[in-house]
Amino acid sequence: MIGSPDVVALTKEDDFGEVYPDPSVLPEDFSVPLFAHAANANPWTKTSYAKFSKDFILISEFSEQVGPQPLLTIPEDPKVCGTFDLNYFSLRIMSVDYQASFVGHPPGSSYPKLNFVEDSKVVLGDSKEGAFAYVHHLTLYDLEARGFVRPFCMAYISADERKIMQQFQELSSKFSRASECLKSGNRKAFANELQKKLKDLEYTRSVVHKETELQKMNNGCYSTQAIEKANELANVEKSIYEHKDLLRQITSYPNRKRQDVECLQPESEAPAKATGSDVAFPFNHSDAEHNPADGDVSDPRPSYTPQLIKAKSAKCFDKRLKTLEELCELASFHQTMDQLKSIEKSFRGDLCYIYTSQIDQILLGKQKITNFLFESDWGNGEPAKHFEVAGLIPHLDLPQAPDGSGEPTSLETCTSFGDSVHIKLELESVDGPAESSPSDLTQETSEDAADIETKGSFSSDKSIETLGAVSPSNLHSHLDVMGRRGTSDECSGTENGIFFDRSTVSSANAPYEKSSAQPGAFSLLDNDSTVDVYHTETLVKVDTACCMGQEGFIFEEPEPVHQRCGETVVKQEPLSLLYGDLALQVDFAGGEAAHEHSPSAVLSFPNTLSEDVARMNVEESSDTTSYMSISTSSDRAPSPLGHGNPVTVKQKKKAGQSALKFIRQYPFAQQAIFCLLSGRTLVVLGVDEGTVRKLVNALSIFVPNLGRYAEQVQPWLCCPFQLTDLQRWKLIGLQRIASPTGSSMLYSLSRYSRYIGILDADNKTLRCPTYKGTLIGHIADHRTQIKRGSTYYHHVQNMLTQLTAKAFLYTFCHHLHLPLGLEDEDAVVQRRTTFLYHLGFSEEESKIVHYLSGLIKQRYVQGPCQRGIQPVFAFNYTTSCLYKI
């Protein structure tokens, strides 16, 4: 493999150690410490040796005046880059631009010609800096630049090589989109510039023409001045012709690339900014080579007045080059920056996290029916998800068809080059990566004459490795190789690594589940506590025949679910879906091989997306809460619930902290949670708004179908509530006041007491139906070892997900709701009861399943919005009792 760690080993420059040493490629005598920085307790973090704290995006330019220079980084925070030398790295990434962005007079043509060059995508690494980068080269047109082109590159820089390699497809497609946006803006700006230049030239020609005529009149046709003027006129005319040709070329840019409509939205002519600054700094032009007219300054103004172009060339270094903003239209520039920011955001976190999220998302996508129950930001149409589910499907099919025929054929420029690398890679993967060397590669890649320079730069510094200049055509092989490599050293960990819920292997219409069992669920890693991976044992084996109602179902080992808690710890980074088909041995922990007949089940995963992962990692790895408060000080107070803002995972994690406090503080927390889960409205009564709000916030993570804006929660209510309010809100914070209003409030409390549970925050009492089961004990154990709110939140999500899965199962089993044959309703009821019992629910706990199932049914039949139909409020008549501390 190109640029794999063995290269580093052979260079022996420093004690650089790969975090994931591949034993098969390391020389025997070279032992690398597993964790160079043992202080960092997170075994998955890969940034420990890098000079920057987290991944970032760098935009660099190869300036014709000063050479490679960094322009900007995303995020802009200088702390991100730390001591990382951007100038140095810019030099590196710009120097591998092999691309023949050749503009000028092609041989045999007398006019300059624009090349519409495809972007090139290169992965390279710099072991000295501990940096690996996906580098996306692009060229922008600039009339004043040499050859009309300005080479730029956008680089995604990470300390994790594998992340770059395995997210290549994603990175490539996203950066291509950003680049396309930039370039389309640039084309417009370039066309504008050309048009203005043409006007200048036309004007100049008319002036020169007049002068020529004048000279002819005054001095005669063959006077020196007249000949000079005639030459000048001819030059101007030639220049006009050339510019017209350029304009034709740029405006006839093939529209095939314009699928990405959104980039082209800002069609408005917005050259205001660019022109404004140009006025201030009129600069000279050095295109003497291709521009015999030496037309110099195009000085466009909003209402354009043609300028006379002086026939005198200025020095090359006097001129001021256009900035990136000026090169593209402003709107395009900002749009691109936004895109890049979202790219940066979506690739935060380490590979494992990204994989988990991807799997998460795919699975979530399959569970549309139940996601509304506990998933906070599912289904709200946020396009900010950092990968496209559809984009992953080819990955899944990849191992079956490594030489997939889906090669883009339009990328002629890259194809030949890509093929060569492809072959090379194939060789290497056979020979073993140890034999690859950077110079080999460089030779391989430097087929173009233009690359001689690049080669030179390689040889001058061995610390840089081109991991591969990857075009889409050879991507497959890359992934393939990576896949093989990855599995070889990672499969060892799988037997106790990846567990998944039986229920994840859900109904057989999932395309990739058909091909093979995929790893499904992960529980989240936590440093300080045992991560609870619960195995929903195959309690119920519902095969299709059963659901069709012929057999009845068989209960298999009706052993309580809960006993498995806490036995297992995830020791292994989750594997990419890419590996799934190759060698992943799925360990069922329960040892059953019955997954072909897996129950049709649902599951919804804790959603950990849209989160500042880097920060989270820091938080998680530091054990002090004080640090947490510091680290989150920037966005300390997430806006409280129910203020018209969508509830974020972040808020929920904060709520997790409060919930943790709540369950430690209140011995009757389980009863309160039972209230919420069984759909009984819980009223938190108190004098102090802060206390009440805090309790409501804490309890909100247990509210099923909370709604995107926490519609089901009313954090603070100062007036008596009505029956319809109970229907609308499942969790209410109520102000206790001693006044006539207060008494009527108490009146409504007592009147509707059969429908609600009342948590008195002042007296620390709870009045609600009794609950003595054990199920909620697992969700809310006051002796829990979990210390952090976010961990607890994930724990709760985990448990709720299981509940959801069971509720799904309960809802969609025919025989639980429809009589078989001549049975009467009682038999069905009996079957339901037994079923729930075997699922591990007591009679009380069945109410939870009933409630969740009711919600699922309603949602399934009516859809998410139920306009026109008044909501149904279900309840039951049970005695309440009073709990005290």
Added chain:
Amino acid sequence: MFCGEGSGRSRSLHPVRRGENRAVAAMLRWILGGREAQGAVEKSPTLFIGEEQPKNPFTELQVLKGHFDIVRFLVQIDDSRFASAGDDGLVLVWNVETGERLMELRGHSQQITAMVAWSLINADTSHTSIITASSDRSLSLWDPDTGNRVQTISDLQSSVKCLLVLEHLDLWLSGGNELCVWNQDFKLLCKREVHSDAAITAMVQLPKMHVAAAVDKEIVIYKLAVSSKLEVSVQPFRQLTDHHDSIRVLINVNDGLFASGSHVGELIIWDAVNWTIQAYEHILWEEPHCDGQAEIRFVSQKQSDMSIHHLASNGEVILAAVGSGLYVYNIHSRNVVAYRKMAHDSNVLHTMLLSDGQLMSCSEDGSVRMWEMEPLPLPAEPASPGFFGLWSFGRSSKQTCPPVKKVPEVPILKSLELTGDLIGHSGAIQMFLSFGEKGLVTCSTDHLVILWKDGERQSRLRSLAVFQKLEENQGLC
């Protein structure tokens, strides 16, 4: 047909105070953490049934919003539809299964005083219309399918208080200060002034083309005559003046009997053919003189506490809503079968007899209560008939003797046991309408209509819907 009361007198005098009492009691119960503290407000401990109600099937409700004022009338249109009307002049048509509002019948500018459904059966099709009367002195005929106001008559001399449809004659009557007879096409066939200051408040149909109308303390029997030319005339035929106070309710009991109830608790059962008194009950709710509390109660007792607000009958027994109590009278044995003096915390406004000795009542206290008649377990139970005054009069002795307290000869009393209550409305429940297993509709002064349903049945139905959709979609997707 009973058309509902138009008068405002049926409203409670002290609903708020009573409600507060109840609330305080309830809070007390909560604070004490038990339900032993019934207190003096409710004498009978069974009256507070508590939160465990295994016999109460209504475990799901739907709040139907749409009215802007008190909802007073509910009328069933067919198996799945009903109409509600009230003081906002709106008539809303609802689907009882889904809770959907199907139609909004707008037209009346003032409160609606009476509403009846009128089924026109032609050959094999039957179509139900709704007739409404309003304080704006207009009458309207509505088509609940289209929402059209099919017919309307305005500028009546006085507002109509009650309506009666005579379906076999294809006629209908409106009662107020005058009695009018109308035909299908809303044509006035004849009109008869009521020779009294009071207006007709209730009407029932009697055999042989007679109609009984309640006018203050009297029952006026009118005779309808249809001539050969299809001309209709109506004549007052007889006045029955046996009630001592204004008559509040008039119902048909069976083919041969009808009953009336007055403001002072008189229940008279009449022969429907010759209009003689078959039974006369004066319900006094007299207190037993056993403790000091009773004195106070006796003094504080008001006449309205004895007012008969509603009567219901299934042909066998009559259920009377007397003040805040319930009273079950057996027609055949001519005696009281069961009673409950304080069935509610406030006046009972509507009652219903279900099958198997089950009763239902709603009250100004905002609750619906379900009762079951159960035989008293032991004679030792202090079920002395002395709780109430019971007088049986022959027609002859009616006005002569002072009331004599009598112990009923056959004390086969049953007790009325509370089996469940429905709490949801925050105001007096004016009326309810039962759709059998499909549910129960209640309407109230809090502007709401609530649909109460059997949660298990609904859950089953939803499951069926789920599997139906699954089949349509061919699997989960």
